[in-house]
Amino acid sequence: MASRLNPYISFNGDAREAMEFYKSIFGGTLALSTFGEFGNDGDGADKIMHGMLETDDGYTLMGADTPPGMPYTPGDNITVSLSGDDADVLRRYWEKLSGSGSVSVPLEKQMWGDEFGACTDKFGISWMVNIGAPQS
Numbered sequence: 001m002a003s004r005l006n007p008y009i010s011f012n013g014d015a016r017e018a019m020e021f022y023k024s025i026f027g028g029t030l031a032l033s034t035f036g037e038f039g040n041d042g043d044g045a046d047k048i049m050h051g052m053l054e055t056d057d058g059y060t061l062m063g064a065d066t067p068p069g070m071p072y073t074p075g076d077n078i079t080v081s082l083s084g085d086d087a088d089v090l091r092r093y094w095e096k097l098s099g100s101g102s103v104s105v106p107l108e109k110q111m112w113g114d115e116f117g118a119c120t121d122k123f124g125i126s127w128m129v130n131i132g133a134p135q136s
Helices: 015-026 087-099
Strands: 008-011 029-034 048-054 060-065 079-084 102-109 115-120 126-131
Touching: 008 015, 015 029, 015 048, 015 060, 015 087, 079 087, 087 102, 087 115, 087 126
Parallel strands: 008 060, 079 126
Antiparallel strands: 029 048, 048 060, 102 115, 115 126
């Protein structure tokens, strides 16, 4: 298997909801494991120790709840970039990601010829979407 770059996002107790939200956008197979499944019977046993979404388009997104006692810094250390030339699919992702979040750069044609937008979703995660300009 070739090397892959997989974004891994830390959440503050809402990893299950976030990963299910991303599955509703991208589709695919979502696998979630809780801390309790790995022997933690105390507080947070039902929280996500590891989640992995593998989409039919070949994306892999991983995430987990931050374990108790560890610092949580939402969204300032990760941005997920989606790019390609399937404009309809990428626009659909953009609408769903930005719809309940905030837009910092509207999805529109940029000086380099592509459509590009940047947003933060309702979980505080930053996203960039780049739709490649048709090649002539």
